[in-house]
Amino acid sequence: MTRYQALADDIEASITAGVLRAGDKLPSVRHTSERRGVSASTVFQAYYLLEARGLVRARERSGYFVAARPRGTLPQPTQPSAPAGGSFAVVDVSERVFEVLESAMDRDVVPLGSAFPSPQLFPLRRLGQCLAQAAREADPRAAIDDLTPGSLALRRQIARRALADGMALSPPDLVITNGALEALNLCLSAVTRPGGAVVIESPCFYGALQALERMGLSAIEVPTHPGEGMDLAALETALQRHKPQAIWLMTSFQNPLGCLMPEARKKALVELATRHCVPLIEDDVYGELYFGEHRPPPAKAFDTEGWVLHCASFSKSLAPGWRIGWAAPGRFARAVARQKLTTTLATNAPTQQALARYLESGGVDRHLRRLRQTLALHRDRMADAIARHFPEGTQATRPEGGYFMWVQLPQRCDALALHRQALAHGISVAPGPIFSASQAFGHCLRLNYGHPFDESMQAALATLGQLARQCISPRP
Amino acid sequence: MTRYQALADDIEASITAGVLRAGDKLPSVRHTSERRGVSASTVFQAYYLLEARGLVRARERSGYFVAARPRGTLPQPTQPSAPAGGSFAVVDVSERVFEVLESAMDRDVVPLGSAFPSPQLFPLRRLGQCLAQAAREADPRAAIDDLTPGSLALRRQIARRALADGMALSPPDLVITNGALEALNLCLSAVTRPGGAVVIESPCFYGALQALERMGLSAIEVPTHPGEGMDLAALETALQRHKPQAIWLMTSFQNPLGCLMPEARKKALVELATRHCVPLIEDDVYGELYFGEHRPPPAKAFDTEGWVLHCASFSKSLAPGWRIGWAAPGRFARAVARQKLTTTLATNAPTQQALARYLESGGVDRHLRRLRQTLALHRDRMADAIARHFPEGTQATRPEGGYFMWVQLPQRCDALALHRQALAHGISVAPGPIFSASQAFGHCLRLNYGHPFDESMQAALATLGQLARQCISPRP
Numbered sequence: 038m039t040r041y042q043a044l045a046d047d048i049e050a051s052i053t054a055g056v057l058r059a060g061d062k063l064p065s066v067r068h069t070s071e072r073r074g075v076s077a078s079t080v081f082q083a084y085y086l087l088e089a090r091g092l093v094r095a096r097e098r099s100g101y102f103v104a105a106r107p108r109g110t111l112p113q114p115t116q117p118s119a120p121a122g123g124s125f126a127v128v129d130v131s132e133r134v135f136e137v138l139e140s141a142m143d144r145d146v147v148p149l150g151s152a153f154p155s156p157q158l159f160p161l162r163r164l165g166q167c168l169a170q171a172a173r174e175a176d177p178r179a180a181i182d183d184l185t186p187g188s189l190a191l192r193r194q195i196a197r198r199a200l201a202d203g204m205a206l207s208p209p210d211l212v213i214t215n216g217a218l219e220a221l222n223l224c225l226s227a228v229t230r231p232g233g234a235v236v237i238e239s240p241c242f243y244g245a246l247q248a249l250e251r252m253g254l255s256a257i258e259v260p261t262h263p264g265e266g267m268d269l270a271a272l273e274t275a276l277q278r279h280k281p282q283a284i285w286l287m288t289s290f291q292n293p294l295g296c297l298m299p300e301a302r303k304k305a306l307v308e309l310a311t312r313h314c315v316p317l318i319e320d321d322v323y324g325e326l327y328f329g330e331h332r333p334p335p336a337k338a339f340d341t342e343g344w345v346l347h348c349a350s351f352s353k354s355l356a357p358g359w360r361i362g363w364a365a366p367g368r369f370a371r372a373v374a375r376q377k378l379t380t381t382l383a384t385n386a387p388t389q390q391a392l393a394r395y396l397e398s399g400g401v402d403r404h405l406r407r408l409r410q411t412l413a414l415h416r417d418r419m420a421d422a423i424a425r426h427f428p429e430g431t432q433a434t435r436p437e438g439g440y441f442m443w444v445q446l447p448q449r450c451d452a453l454a455l456h457r458q459a460l461a462h463g464i465s466v467a468p469g470p471i472f473s474a475s476q477a478f479g480h481c482l483r484l485n486y487g488h489p490f491d492e493s494m495q496a497a498l499a500t501l502g503q504l505a506r507q508c509i510s511p512r513p
Numbered sequence: 514m515t516r517y518q519a520l521a522d523d524i525e526a527s528i529t530a531g532v533l534r535a536g537d538k539l540p541s542v543r544h545t546s547e548r549r550g551v552s553a554s555t556v557f558q559a560y561y562l563l564e565a566r567g568l569v570r571a572r573e574r575s576g577y578f579v580a581a582r583p584r585g586t587l588p589q590p591t592q593p594s595a596p597a598g599g600s601f602a603v604v605d606v607s608e609r610v611f612e613v614l615e616s617a618m619d620r621d622v623v624p625l626g627s628a629f630p631s632p633q634l635f636p637l638r639r640l641g642q643c644l645a646q647a648a649r650e651a652d653p654r655a656a657i658d659d660l661t662p663g664s665l666a667l668r669r670q671i672a673r674r675a676l677a678d679g680m681a682l683s684p685p686d687l688v689i690t691n692g693a694l695e696a697l698n699l700c701l702s703a704v705t706r707p708g709g710a711v712v713i714e715s716p717c718f719y720g721a722l723q724a725l726e727r728m729g730l731s732a733i734e735v736p737t738h739p740g741e742g743m744d745l746a747a748l749e750t751a752l753q754r755h756k757p758q759a760i761w762l763m764t765s766f767q768n769p770l771g772c773l774m775p776e777a778r779k780k781a782l783v784e785l786a787t788r789h790c791v792p793l794i795e796d797d798v799y800g801e802l803y804f805g806e807h808r809p810p811p812a813k814a815f816d817t818e819g820w821v822l823h824c825a826s827f828s829k830s831l832a833p834g835w836r837i838g839w840a841a842p843g844r845f846a847r848a849v850a851r852q853k854l855t856t857t858l859a860t861n862a863p864t865q866q867a868l869a870r871y872l873e874s875g876g877v878d879r880h881l882r883r884l885r886q887t888l889a890l891h892r893d894r895m896a897d898a899i900a901r902h903f904p905e906g907t908q909a910t911r912p913e914g915g916y917f918m919w920v921q922l923p924q925r926c927d928a929l930a931l932h933r934q935a936l937a938h939g940i941s942v943a944p945g946p947i948f949s950a951s952q953a954f955g956h957c958l959r960l961n962y963g964h965p966f967d968e969s970m971q972a973a974l975a976t977l978g979q980l981a982r983q984c985i986s987p988r989p
Contacts, residue, residue, distance in 0.1 A: 379698075
């Protein structure tokens with residue numbers, strides 16, 4: 038542990054113990070620096086980390102103060118909002134999803150319903166330089182060499198990072214794709230046949246619902262806990278009862294709940310899939326956006342038999358709009374590569390080379406540290422704003438990573454109506470029903486905290502809270 | 514018509530009339546320049562054009578001579594090699610296609626079987642500069658703005674060029690895709706349901722066979738004439754008999770035949786599809802590679818009711834490896850965009866911007882002129898080599914564009930065996946059966962003339978001819 042982390046932890050302990058209370062001023066940087074025998078910059082880093090954790094706030098020209106709302110005043114949901122036990126549904130959700138997504142793309146709308154973080158959080162300048170270099174120095178033959186499975190230099194970099202995260206991968210295990218969405222779709226079509234059934238989470242990423250709908254697959258919805266992820270007992274029942282062709286889920290910072298499945302459960306999940314010989318498609322696009330000390334290992338880290346098809350991308354963590362993702366499909370690697378060859382053939386060659394260069398050059402970890410701190414800070418600001426503005430009885434998850442918060446409004450609230458009203462006020466939200474084949478979660482919202490917390494964002498959250506209050510007040 | 518074209522035409526007329534014969538020396542540039550009252554550079558251009566047409570050849574330090582083999586000494590096939598009338602087949606061809614494609618990717622193999630032209634034919638330097646500029650100057654919000662249907666600036670450039678080619682398109686009609694292969698696949702899945710049937714050409718692009726196989730669709734193979742494209746009478750019978758969900762074909766410089774459907778037939782084809790309300794998926798990736806005076810209009814140019822889904826890309830004409838294509842899906846535009854949103858979401862943003870810049874900057878027509886001249890010259894060299902080395906009875910198409918020649922060997926020749934033998938000699942070829950759901954064309958080859966005609970290419974064609982001769986000699 039570094040010095041600044043140790044210092045931050047000590048101060049956090051004082052706040053938790055009540056030694057420092059809401060509104061208290063932290064000792065000045067110079068004072069702390071002298072007393073602890075560390076540099077001023079270490080103290081600054083510690084205070085910044087505490088700010089990222091939502092425990093203190095800076096006031097201009099006055100110093101740092103213990104935050105008014107230490108974590109916990111906004112209740113977290115503790116129960117899944119969906120019925121227990123796998124429910125079986127034909128999927129028909131696309132129209133509504135498109136309507137919501139299109140509304141979130143307008144530049145004049147506050148993007149609380151957006152699926153993307155702000156592009157301004159990314160090292161676009163440095164990436165642009167790498168792309169410019171790659172474009173100037175490209176070997177003409179690379180257009181052929183970088184055909185599927187993709188650039189060897191890039192696959193080497195991805196394998197190197199995967200190794201550090203507990204996954205023993207090498208370049209031949211990887212297929213480069215047009216973003217994670219293509220990886221997920223290729224994996225799904227490599228392991229299923231039309232008419233089959235697939236286990237998904239409830240609530241789940243709507244992209245899974247759309248994929249199932251398009252491929253003529255049925256959804257088996259398994260309840261997913263806002264704190265710990267998919268209910269494994271319910272999953273086992275579903276595996277026995279429905280003989281699904283695949284399981285599709287997110288194990289870290291799930292979209293839309295933000296939940297992180299504990300390591301032991303990930304391990305049990307992989308064992309379950311392996312025992313039943315069911316391919317496990319793991320969507321791990323938010324894994325790099327952890328707020329804790331270490332990257333949580335994905336389920337793939339526990340995969341000894343090759344049943345896990347791990348999918349990830351750079352779109353959420355490094356290079357939005359570049360559409361570079363990958364699959365590590367285990368025993369299905371060849372099948373997935375062939376799906377790719379017959380659908381989109383290959384992935385843009387110069388961009389693959391540019392990303393390999395960027396990763397080789399070594400700036401990525403510094404960028405990621407900064408990105409995680411920013412998102413952690415935004416999470417706390419979002420929680421504060423919801424606690425302040427939203428009606429009594431509102432609950433919200435406290436994600437340990439990613440940029441989505443799941444908000445459960447009082448039961449009487451209609452999230453689809455709220456979505457329409459908010460849009461009329463220039464605010465987009467993602468209503469709960471788009472995350473479910475059975476259109477559940479009618480009183481829930483997914484809110485995106487990956488955008489700057491400027492005045493218009495603050496005002497939008499206040500307006501949204503007011504609209505939610507009106508939702509539940511008795512009609513005149 | 515320009516001066517140099519007029520001059521070239523006059524000389525070609527003299528050759529056709531026998532006034533100038535094989536081996537005759539053309540008048541010197543100075544002489545012709547004085548006699549015709551044109552500049553020396555005009556004469557050079559005319560001679561170059563005649564060389565591109567295969568009518569004359571330059572000998573170093575001696576001038577230009579009428580070519581030894583004026584066109585016509587290599588017989589062209591006049592009949593389709595497939596059975597007449599639509600034959601119905603379940604598709605199961607992918608394994609063999611992959612085997613052939615993989616063999617053509619090895620850098621040490623002479624790529625006569627490759628699907629790609631040489632990357633060295635493209636303005637990679639200038640494209641790299643555009644990509645570098647786009648990367649440096651990109652608006653961070655472009656990652657969101659350029660989501661499907663794609664960059665407005667690029668769609669505007671594509672629409673502008675389409676207009677010049679007789680297609681009245683505007684940006685909302687277009688969806689940018691990861692190459693034409695994605696465009697074709699999205700169109701196919703937007704208009705078909707598993708279990709249906711689709712009309713394809715015989716022989717046809719194997720990508721169509723793979724798509725049908727993957728989506729669980731049956732193939733109705735309609736004979737395609739090496740000179741004029743799909744047999745429309747057989748198509749009409751197939752439409753009546755099998756009620757297909759779509760027609761998929763290439764109307765210009767068809768892969769693998771190289772044939773160009775005449776305008777009147779294209780018009781009749783669109784009328785037929787419209788009358789039967791059958792979506793017509795038109796693969797037009799080689800349309801820009803014409804050797805005549807003008808780009809032949811695609812079938813889309815005759816589409817008044819929106820039944821034609823036109824697909825094209827920059828991969829063959831401008832930027833290999835960049836994976837930028839598009840669809841103009843007529844009445845299915847919205848459905849195709851939604852297929853894209855749920856499968857690969859979007860296309861690489863910086864590359865779209867770079868292509869828009871390149872097209873705005875205006876160098877593309879000069880590049881295309883040079884590319885067409887080079888390919889036309891290669892076509893004639895390929896025809897010469899085949900006439901010189903291949904066994905008696907060999908026929909080959911004389912494509913008016915693109916970079917594929919279809920070679921019909923004597924019936925006793927087994928193209929699959931020849932493919933394996935050639936590979937053992939470091940030469941790849943594309944054997945006929947990979948272009949047919951019913952594995953027809955067992956004595957045919959597709960040869961790629963899009964690579965430099967250097968010594969190893971010349972030697973490879975001689976070796977290939979010898980192997981083909983051995984194929985048909987009586988066994989000892």
